[in-house]
Structures are given as structure tokens and as C-alpha cells.
Amino acid sequence: MAHSMHTCLLFGCFIAAGTAHGQTLDHCGSGFEIPVGVTTGHAADVDGDGVLDVVVASAAGTVSVWLGSLTVSSYSAAQSDDVVLDGSTTIHDIHVEDMNGDGHADLIAANRTFINVALGGGDGTFGAVTSIECEVCTIDLGDVDGDSALDLLSVSNEEAVVFLNDGTGLLTTSRVFRPSGSLFYNGAFVDANLDGRLDVHLQEYETFFFYNSSSYMHLGDGTGRFSGDSSGPSFDGFVSHWMYNDMNDDGVEDLVLVHDGKAEVWLGASAGPWISHGYWVGLTEASSTSICSGFCTSAVVEDMSGDGYPDLLTTAWANPGFSIQIAYGNGDGTLSPGPTMHHAHGEYALSADFNLDGRSDLMVVGNGATHIGTPPCP
Numbered sequence: 336m337a338h339s340m341h342t343c344l345l346f347g348c349f350i351a352a353g354t355a356h357g358q359t360l361d362h363c364g365s366g367f368e369i370p371v372g373v374t375t376g377h378a379a380d381v382d383g384d385g386v387l388d389v390v391v392a393s394a395a396g397t398v399s400v401w402l403g404s405l406t407v408s409s410y411s412a413a414q415s416d417d418v419v420l421d422g423s424t425t426i427h428d429i430h431v432e433d434m435n436g437d438g439h440a441d442l443i444a445a446n447r448t449f450i451n452v453a454l455g456g457g458d459g460t461f462g463a464v465t466s467i468e469c470e471v472c473t474i475d476l477g478d479v480d481g482d483s484a485l486d487l488l489s490v491s492n493e494e495a496v497v498f499l500n501d502g503t504g505l506l507t508t509s510r511v512f513r514p515s516g517s518l519f520y521n522g523a524f525v526d527a528n529l530d531g532r533l534d535v536h537l538q539e540y541e542t543f544f545f546y547n548s549s550s551y552m553h554l555g556d557g558t559g560r561f562s563g564d565s566s567g568p569s570f571d572g573f574v575s576h577w578m579y580n581d582m583n584d585d586g587v588e589d590l591v592l593v594h595d596g597k598a599e600v601w602l603g604a605s606a607g608p609w610i611s612h613g614y615w616v617g618l619t620e621a622s623s624t625s626i627c628s629g630f631c632t633s634a635v636v637e638d639m640s641g642d643g644y645p646d647l648l649t650t651a652w653a654n655p656g657f658s659i660q661i662a663y664g665n666g667d668g669t670l671s672p673g674p675t676m677h678h679a680h681g682e683y684a685l686s687a688d689f690n691l692d693g694r695s696d697l698m699v700v701g702n703g704a705t706h707i708g709t710p711p712c713p
């Protein structure tokens with residue numbers, strides 16, 4: 336196994352106890368509580384000082400921005416009022432990216448009725464909001480037409496749409512995917528055929544066929560248009576998370592998906608043929624690993640152990656609170672069980688280096704608070 340014996344997470348360390356993944360908690364109970372956060376959040380440097388800041392979904396469907404300090408001793412609200420979005424419903428997806436090319440981080444957030452874009456002032460404040468109507472859409476961002484402006488993929492129960500960014504952060508409709516009778520639940524940008532143009536891999540949940548999930552690959556032509564679909568891999572049950580990341584360090588993006596208490600990794604091929612008899616054959620299943628013991632409320636792929644291979648961080652409902660579970664990537668498309676933590680919050684979790692010590696820390700969001708640092712002692 337490629338993991339270091341001392342896998343440092345949070346503001347403390349998990350110290351290996353005999354086995355490569357047998358970590359026990361060495362240090363616990365410190366970190367910061369931010370008194371807001373309900374469903375999801377994001378960590379990004381929004382004021383350009385080199386320290387990660389925190390953007391979280393507040394109650395009442397607003398977004399709250401908290402600035403980290405260079406001393407990493409506290410977080411302060413960036414503005415007195417939260418960012419108010421169109422559609423005052425639960426926010427389930429937050430991204431922070433530069434949408435208008437001015438070098439300042441902008442906010443992209445989806446709630447149950449709208450995708451909102453708020454341009455950043457570079458100081459942690461976010462200004463006027465523009466929005467697109469979209470019912471419970473999940474989001475991915477990427478430049479599909481080569482103009483350097485990030486375009487947006489939204490996937491809802493009814494359709495998948497790519498919106499082109501006009502360069503100012505305004506999104507206009509480009510291409511609607513809507514095969515008849517389909518229910519799309521997940522999608523991601525990926526350059527699946529390695530031609531330098533982003534493609535779209537959609538996952539569809541079919542209740543009619545015994546809760547089977549199938550997938551479709553749509554190849555991009557580099558202008559914002561996509562060719563007809565090829566059937567890709569199918570999965571049993573409901574896929575809750577659908578992500579592309581290079582899991583085996585070969586420079587080709589691989590598919591990581593979570594469904595029914597399992598995480599599957601499908602490795603992307605480094606050369607064609609991509610399509611055979613109408614089927615997408617550029618993905619090969621590498622592993623299936625138990626995770627979440629039920630439904631994952633969140634799943635992110637990050638290198639948490641510092642070995643250069645992406646790991647999987649998930650949260651799941653426990654009673655009470657949430658369980659937070661790590662599965663370590665072994666660099667070949669397989670995952671090995673890592674530590675499981677318990678936390679009162681934890682509807683959503685991500686890892687990032689908040690205190691600039693070069694080690695991954697944890698941020699958990701849920702139950703009205705955001706915790707950054709070490710989880711409570713077990």
C-alpha cells in the first residue's frame with residue numbers, strides 16, 4: 336500500500352496502529368465551529384489572500400460567506416447580509432469558480448428551483464445574482480467551446496442542458512439532451528475520447544426497469560454541440576454520486592460512482608476504440624467497494640492521504656448525527672477502507688488544507704453548523 340503510516344487529517348493525525356489502514360484518532364476536539372450551514376458548502380479562496388474561505392448554504396436558502404485569516408485562528412463573516420438567491424429553497428450544490436474571467440471567484444449555487452450565478456468582488460462579497468430556472472439540478476462546469484469561459488452542465492429529473500457562458504458569466508442555452516422517456520439524475524463533463532474536447536456522460540435512472548441505472552456518452556465537437564448518445568455502463572439501483580477523476584494516475588479521467596452502499600471505479604481507456612456496436616467501450620470496471628452502509632448524503636474525491644492518489648470521502652446518516660467515512664485510493668482503481676468518524680454535523684463533507692500545514696483537513700456541514708478541523712473525540 337502506498338499510504339504513509341502517519342496519515343494526517345483534520346488538524347491532528349490519524350496514527351497508524353499496526354496495519355496500513357488501521358488508523359486510530361490521536362488528536363481530537365479542536366477546530367472551528369461556524370454557526371451556519373445546513374446542506375452543503377464549499378471551500379475556496381474568495382478574497383485572494385491565499386487562505387481558504389468557506390461558503391455554506393444557510394437556512395432560508397441564502398449563502399453565507401466566511402473568510403479565513405492568515406493566522407488561521409478564526410473565521411469572520413465576509414458581509415453582514417447573506418447572499419440572497421433566486422428561489423428561497425434548500426441549496427444542494429455550491430461551486431466557486433471565476434465565471435467572467437476577471438480573476439475574482441464567483442459563486443454558482445443551485446436550489447430546488449434555480450441555478451444562480453453571483454459575481455465576486457474579490458473581497459469575499461458577491462454582487463448581483465443572475466439565474467436560470469432549473470428544477471433540482473446538479474451542476475458541472477467546464478469549457479466546452481474553447482473560449483476559456485466556463486460553461487455549465489445542469490442535470491435534472493427531466494433533462495440535461497449545457498449552458499454556454501458568454502464570457503461575462505451570463506449563461507445561455509446551448510444544447511438540451513432529452514431522450515424520450517428518460518429520467519436523468521447525474522452527469523459530468525469529461526474528455527472521454529481524448530480529443531481535447533469535453534464530452535458529457537449522463538446517468539439515467541429507470542424506475543420502469545426494476546430500478547436500473549444506465550448511462551449515455553455524448554461526444555462534444557468543441558463548439559458546444561454534442562453528437563448522439565452511445566450506451567455506456569449500466570448499474571443496479573440508484574446512483575447518488577457520479578464523478579470523474581484520474582484514479583490510477585495515467586492521465587485519463589476515470590468514473591467514480593456511488594450507489595446502494597457501494598463505490599465503483601471504472602477506468603477510462605487511454606486509446607480507442609471508444610464505441611463498438613453502438614456501445615461506449617472506453618470504460619472498464621476496476622473495483623467495487625462497500626461504503627456508507629446505506630445512502631451516502633455526500634461523496635467527494637480528493638487526495639487526503641498525500642500519496643498523490645485520489646481518495647473517496649463520504650457522509651451518511653447515522654442515528655444520531657452522521658458517519659464520515661474515508662476510502663483510500665490505491666492508485667490502480669481499487670479503494671481500501673479508511674477511518675470512519677462520527678459527527679453531529681456531516682450532511683456534507685470535503686477535505687482541503689485550511690491551516691496551510693500541507694495536510695488535508697476536514698470540513699463538515701449540516702445541522703445548522705459548519706465544523707472545520709478535528710472531529711469530536713470518540
Ligand SMILES: [Ca+2]
Binds near residue numbers: 434436438439440441
Ligand atoms: Ca469573477
Ligand SMILES: [Ca+2]
Binds near residue numbers: 478481483
Ligand atoms: Ca466556454
Ligand SMILES: [Ca+2]
Binds near residue numbers: 527532
Ligand atoms: Ca472529447
Ligand SMILES: [Ca+2]
Binds near residue numbers: 581583584588603
Ligand atoms: Ca485514469
